[in-house]
Amino acid sequence: MRRSTILWFLVAACLGVALFLVKYEVQSREEQLAELHRDILENQEALHVLEAEWSYLNRPDRLESLVRRHLDLVPMDKRRVGQLEQLPMRLPMPVPGPDTDPMVTIEAIALAPRPSIAALSTPPLPVGRPLWLPIRVIKRVTE
Amino acid sequence: MNRRAKTVHLEGVAKQALETGRNRLLLAGCLVALAFVAVGARVIELSAFRDHNEPTTSNTTADAALQTGRADIVDRNGLLLATSLRTPSLYADPTEVLDAEEAAATLAQVLTGLAPAEIVANLRAKRRFVWLKRSLTPREQHAVNRLGIPGLYFMDEWKRVYPQGALTAHAVGFTDADDRGIAGIEKSFDDALRGGQEPLRLALDLRVQHIVRDEVARQIEAFEAIGGTGVVLDVRTGETVAMVSLPDFDPNVAGRMEPDARFNRATLGVYEMGSTFKIFNTAMALDAGTTTLRDGYDATDPIRVARFTINDFHAKRRWLSVPEIFMYSSNIGSVKMAMDVGTERQRAFMGKIGFLTLTALELPELGQPMVPSPWRPINTMTIAFGHGLAISPMHLASGVATVVNGGIRRPVTLLAADVPAAGARVLKASTSKDMRRLMRLVVENGTGRKASAEGYLVGGKTGTAEKSGGRGGYKRKALLSSFVAAFPMHAPRYVVLVMVDEPKGQKHSQGYATGGWVAAPAVKRIVERAAPLLGVAPVDPKSPEIRRELMIEMPGIGGKRLASF
Structure with a gap:
């Protein structure tokens, strides 16, 4: 009788403590959740502002003036658009012989005049590219 | 016995007390049991019936989402x-401000655009x-x-x-x-x-919008014009890919704009469009069957009606075929063409193509067309070359889209439409094909040669209208120069309209301020710049399929000749 009373008392005490702990755990987690929500909102708003700024910086007239100032890009004209059927048949792979110096052809490509707005009236000739480039040579050219 | 009886007596009293006590206990027990039953029932109801089972997730707000005041x-x-x-x-x-004047003075230093006196009054x-x-x-x-x-x-x-x-x-x-x-x-x-x-x-494409604005602004500056407008429509869906009205304003500081800048010339302004109307006049005559591309009219003498004289700007003074009437923009020929169709049918046609009512555009700024009432034969004659019926540029662009897309009218829209709206047939498909050839001819050989963007098969029609003055007359010097085009003409994708308000003739244009000089070059540059962005591939105009598609037979004076491809 007495033993079972103590047992029940202990069970009740344990349950009380457990309930207490769970309650505080839930409370702290809810606070954490609310904080996360606040953070998310803050980030979303920051994102929103950045999106607005991004599209402000991407105004077409601004991009156009930047391109004019810093890049060599020119408006695409119809000579640069073609169809697959217009391509000539593919040339056979050149086999590098011992007497041809790959550097000569590659330097010629690198030094070839680049298209500019002024030169647009005469279409740039297609630049022949060798189909085979040794990696070592590419590195030397880019350096 | 006595003692026993006493005991019994006593017992009797005690028993009674005991009985009462027990009864009360029983009653209290029953009440408590009832209360427990009630509590138990409530527990069962809550756990088993209310939510069917324990909620597996918490009921707090699902996810934080930014609530802005308005959608983007x-x-x-x-x-x-x-x-x-x-x-x-x-x-x-x-009531909490202590010293209004000092506060106003310091505030005015920090906040630009606020007068101290105004702040003091407020405070x-x-x-x-x-x-x-x-x-x-x-x-x-x-x-x-x-x-x-x-x-x-x-x-x-x-x-x-x-x-x-x-x-x-x-x-x-x-x-x-x-x-x-x-x-x-x-x-x-x-x-x-x-x-x-x-x-x-929206259906607008920012890149195309920028190109159109750029080019229209350039022409306005080059010809000292007071304004202009540019529209690009998707022929197949009626979507407005670009819509520009100049002068414009910065909506971020909308309070500071001038009233003229707010006016939307593309949709709110209604104008007598001039020769671009010959597109509809010719389409109407061809569709009604009163004429064909092989017929023609005598354009030797000007037409005199009441106090008006209808003459040609590029007068040829001879018999002209229908393609020639369109190509040289002959007013005399167009009037005769319209007279053959008749007033009633012309009015019905203008109604069908949407020129008598507001456009379907989702804007509050829509201009109501100015329709002649009553519609007399003289109106029929002037409408043939674009005077007497005033419509907005958006009407014009939508009408051209209808003419070139096979004859199906779709409502114009500013919203992106993934599925094109259902359209109504206005013209026969064969009429639309003939009109495409005629419009190509104008750019190939006629008044719109400056709009020829190589490879994109531009076709269109120039228009130079005199703006109506105060007293029902027309101002010679105030022009409205426009060019309306579609490309590529063998399978039209986009309509481009450029209209410049009151351009002045310049040295570089040999004194001309007509649609062919002012608006056509802008259309050419818009097509050249925008077509790659819009996914229109350039084609070879000399390829046999395209020659067959756009070839036109010209019964000229010197016998038959093939004029265009």
């Missing part, structure tokens, strides 16, 4: 045209709330905070911001200080924007 507006590629940002606004509680008001300035920049807010004036407070407000500035000003519109839409899409979709969070996707 984006272009067809998702680029922002209008968005809302949270900005602080400064207000004051005048002395007998109210508990006055706005001092709406939408401060973060720097201004910091400066005001540093002043530490008591009685000043900030309130966060959503402010509408237009990152693209003036570029889409007329289409998107703008809002007032309280975030209510008062122009453009902002007004017509005010409720949807205010309630929704999903961005509203």
Whole structure:
């Protein structure tokens, strides 16, 4: 009788403590959740502002003036658009012989005049590219 | 016995007390049991019946989502045209302000655009709330905070911001200080924007819009014009890919604009379009069957009706075939063509193609066409070459889209439409094909040669109208020069319209300010720049399929000849 009373008392005490702990755990987690929500909102708003700024910086007239100032890009004209059927048949792979110096052809490509707005009236000739480039040579050219 | 009886007596009393006690106990026990049953029933109800089972997730708000004051507006590629940002606004509680004059003096130093006298008046008001300035920049807010004036407070407000500035000003519109839409899409979709969070996707393409604005502005400057407009329509869906009206304004500071800048020339302005109307006149005559591409009319002598004389600008003084009438923009021939069709049928045709009612565009700024009433034969004659019926440029572009797309009229729209709206057939497909050939001919050999963008098979029609003056007459010097085109002509995808208001003849244009000189070059450059972006591949105009598609037979005076391909 007495033993079972103590047992029940202990069970009740344990349950009380457990309930207490769970309650505080839930409370702290809810606070954490609310904080996360606040953070998310803050980030979303920051994102929103950045999106607005991004599209402000991407105004077409601004991009156009930047391109004019810093890049060599020119408006695409119809000579640069073609169809697959217009391509000539593919040339056979050149086999590098011992007497041809790959550097000569590659330097010629690198030094070839680049298209500019002024030169647009005469279409740039297609630049022949060798189909085979040794990696070592590419590195030397880019350096 | 006596003792026993006494005991019995006593027992009797005790027993009675015991009985009472037991009864009361039983009653209390029953009540308590009932209460427990009630509690138990409630527990069962709550756990088993109310929610069926234990909720597996918490019932707190699912996910934090930013609630802006208004939904964004984006272009067809998702680029922002209008968005809302949270900005602080400064207000004051005048009863808490200690020294209004000193506060006003210091505030005026920090906040630009506020007069001290105005602030003093505000701070002395007998109210508990006055706005001092709406939408401060973060720097201004910091400066005001540093002043530490008591009685000043900030309130966060959503402010509408237009990152693209003036570029889409007329289409998107703008809002007032309280975030209510008062122009453009902002007004017509005010409720949807205010309630929704999903961005509203327009049909405009920002890149094309920029190109059109750039080119129209260039022509306005080159010809000292007072304004202009440019429209690009998708022929197949009726979507407005670009819509520009110049002069325009910056919607971010909409309060500071001039009234003329707010006027949307593309949709609100109605104009007598001039020769571009010959597209519809010719299409009407061909569709009605009163003439064919092999027929023609005598354009030797001017037509005299009442006090009017109808003459040709590029007079040939001879018999002209229908293609020639269109190519040389002959007024005399067009009038005769319209007279053959008749007044009633002309009116019905103009109604069918949508020139007598408002366009379907989702804007509050729509111009009502000016329709002659009654519609007399003289009106039929003037409408043949584009006078006497005033429509907006948007009407014109939509009409041309109808003519070239196979004859099906679709409502024009500013919203991105993934599925084209159902259209109504207005013209026969064969008429549309003939019109495409004729429009190509104008650019190939006629008045619109300056619009020929190589490889894109532009076809169109020039128009140079004299603006009507005050007393029913026309002003010789105030012109409205336009060019309306479609490309590529063998399978049209887009209609491009450029109209310049009151251009003046320049040395570089040999004194001309006609549609062919002013608007056609702009159309050419718009097509050249925009076509690669719009996914229109250039074609070889000499390829046999295209020659067959666009060839036209010209019964000229010197026998038959093939004029165009």
